[in-house]
Amino acid sequence: MLYLIRHGHTAHNALDEVHGLLDDPLDERGLAEADALGQLFIGVELRAVYASPLLRAVQTATPLARTAGLDVIEVHEVLDRDYGPWTGHLKRSVIAEFGSLDAAPGVEPWTTFTARVTAGFDALVARHHGERVAVVAHDAVNQALLLSLFPDRWADHTAITQRNGCWNRIEPAQPSGWNLGVFDAIPGDDHFP
Secondary structure (H helix, E strand, C coil): CEEEEECCCEHHHHHCECCCCCCCCECHHHHHHHHHHHHHCCCCCCCEEEECCCHHHHHHHHHHHHHHCCCEEECHHHCCCCCHHHCCCEHHHHHHHHCCCCCCCCCCCHHHHHHHHHHHHHHHHHHCCCCCEEEEECHHHHHHHHHHHCCCCCCCHHHCCCCCCCEEEEEECCCCCEEEEEEEECCCCCCCC
16 A cells, blocks of 8 residues: 655745756745644554655655654656756746646656656555655656556646645555545544545
């Protein structure tokens, strides 16, 4: 079972800027979201807590790992999408100029990005067959993985909402495939891991 988590809130989220590979920290709200996730997962027997190497993901993963008595393991495969020269720009400005973030020149192609994320997912599943693991990543990472696993659920990745500090539970289905047990949940909304 995989818990796919989006990092907590940052100042760039408040400004609606393109994050990408900016290595910004959680703000006060984000730190509270990370602590709430740690509390929510008390008693869940996680075998590993993985995170993108970016600070906002590691900071979100730390209380969760501490709760489970584990260290955070950083993995490149769930690093945020590279938005190239548009990193740090207002999303609405880039979209107004090019029609979408995907169409902006210099942005990591969606297919390349999705291939990296799904390869990382496949490696984690193979390493932790039948175990519960948490992965703390980014909005785009969660969108890529969710769309890849559940292609009939959304028209495209832009239709997938992932709030800061949210978690998703992805469960093995029988005889094969995956079920989305919980989607875009946050602490306090009556969903439990």
